[in-house]
Amino acid sequence: MQRNLLMILGVVEIEEDVRALGAYPLEYNRTPDYKTILGNIFKGLQYIHRTSRPVFLVSSSGTGVMEGALTNVLNSKSKALYVNGGVFGKRWGEILAQHHIESYEIHLEYGETVSPIQIEEMLIKYPEIEAVFLTHNETSTGTLTDIKSIAEVVKKYPNTVLVVDCISSILVEPVETDEWGIDVVVSSGNKAIAIPPGVGFLTFSEKAMKKVKNSDIRLYNYDALEYLKEWERISTPYTPPISLLKQLELRLKKVQEEGLENLRKRYAANTAYLRDGVKKLGLTFFTPHMANCVTGVVTPDGINAEEVVRIMRTKHHIELAPSWPGLKEHLFRVGNFGNINKTDIDLFLNALEQTMEEIK
Numbered sequence: 001m002q003r004n005l006l007m008i009l010g011v012v013e014i015e016e017d018v019r020a021l022g023a024y025p026l027e028y029n030r031t032p033d034y035k036t037i038l039g040n041i042f043k044g045l046q047y048i049h050r051t052s053r054p055v056f057l058v059s060s061s062g063t064g065v066m067e068g069a070l071t072n073v074l075n076s077k078s079k080a081l082y083v084n085g086g087v088f089g090k091r092w093g094e095i096l097a098q099h100h101i102e103s104y105e106i107h108l109e110y111g112e113t114v115s116p117i118q119i120e121e122m123l124i125k126y127p128e129i130e131a132v133f134l135t136h137n138e139t140s141t142g143t144l145t146d147i148k149s150i151a152e153v154v155k156k157y158p159n160t161v162l163v164v165d166c167i168s169s170i171l172v173e174p175v176e177t178d179e180w181g182i183d184v185v186v187s188s189g190n191k192a193i194a195i196p197p198g199v200g201f202l203t204f205s206e207k208a209m210k211k212v213k214n215s216d217i218r219l220y221n222y223d224a225l226e227y228l229k230e231w232e233r234i235s236t237p238y239t240p241p242i243s244l245l246k247q248l249e250l251r252l253k254k255v256q257e258e259g260l261e262n263l264r265k266r267y268a269a270n271t272a273y274l275r276d277g278v279k280k281l282g283l284t285f286f287t288p289h290m291a292n293c294v295t296g297v298v299t300p301d302g303i304n305a306e307e308v309v310r311i312m313r314t315k316h317h318i319e320l321a322p323s324w325p326g327l328k329e330h331l332f333r334v335g336n337f338g339n340i341n342k343t344d345i346d347l348f349l350n351a352l353e354q355t356m357e358e359i360k
């Protein structure tokens with residue numbers, strides 16, 4: 001089977017040495033030796049999440065850890081606020097509904113971002129809101145939210161916690177968990193961290209941990225109290241995705257060696273290079289609030305974005321992310337997470353130019 005270059009936003013291109021570690025025989029995860037691996041990982045996770053608090057490691061999809069976060073900090077009588085600016089913001093609302101939690105929604109046009117003032121207005125109007133659910137980078141449109149300023153607002157409300165989905169922003173955008181005061185950060189391994197899917201991460205501030213203790217909807221598999229107990233023994237309550245952990249350990253080591261700032265600058269340079277090339281082809285961008293590594297590209301009339309995605313895949317062997325009903329014909333998304341370099345971006349730009357010529 002022809003392998004296509006992944007310039008999507010979900011699973012990503014993985015470095016060869018990291019990929020090779022996935023083929024190693026498994027090890028027993030409850031031995032003293034294994035604590036060395038887990039200890040390195042725990043330290044690396046604190047480093048990338050910019051927190052001195054524990055970062056829980058869960059065998060999970062990103063959606064799983066979203067649900068884990070939500071069910072830990074709320075109880076059946078809680079009221080919550082979520083921001084629906086795209087597929088993943090909307091997902092917070094869907095999980096709230098699934099758990100019969102009453103919620104308020106801030107609905108945004110896709111590509112718009114929520115302001116701290118909008119959040120504060122809701123918290124003033126509905127003081128019963130116990131948690132605000134946000135998406136740092138709304139991957140469905142590539143739109144970034146100013147979490148730092150919103151955290152300033154939420155901090156003023158002693159009974160309200162801020163829960164942020166940083167699944168597609170971790171590493172490539174600043175996520176200053178402790179300094180900004182984000183109460184719960186949700187992230188996962190298969191985007192910028194660049195390992196195969198299957199592992200999610202959760203942080204809880206002291207304020208959030210108080211809520212966890214009062215929760216009556218805590219899910220067994222995501223119970224933060226159990227994860228905390230095991231974190232203190234350098235362990236996890238349930239089986240971690242062992243085949244991924246060596247890969248995670250190596251990726252975290254590399255990130256620490258390079259430094260977060262340098263890594264972000266390197267990715268930002270690649271992202272700028274990609275966007276510059278896209279602009280030169282006469283295409284525009286979906287939102288002015290673009291996050292690093294996720295670019296929503298708008299095609300002009302007469303160029304169907306779905307067709308672009310199809311031809312790029314079948315003829316040029318490059319996977320791009322299509323868009324959603326309503327936007328499909330005019331928007332495709334391109335990711336440069338993971339092991340994507342300027343040569344890959346040149347390949348993408350050349351292929352895109354040919355594809356547009358073919359469609360015209």
Ligand SMILES: Cc1ncc(COP(=O)(O)O)c(C=O)c1O
Binds near residue numbers: 088137139140165
């Ligand atoms: C911002 C964001 N949140 C949540 C998810 C859901 O993650 P998963 O597909 O692993 O459940 C994604 C996946 O792309 C995402 O980009």
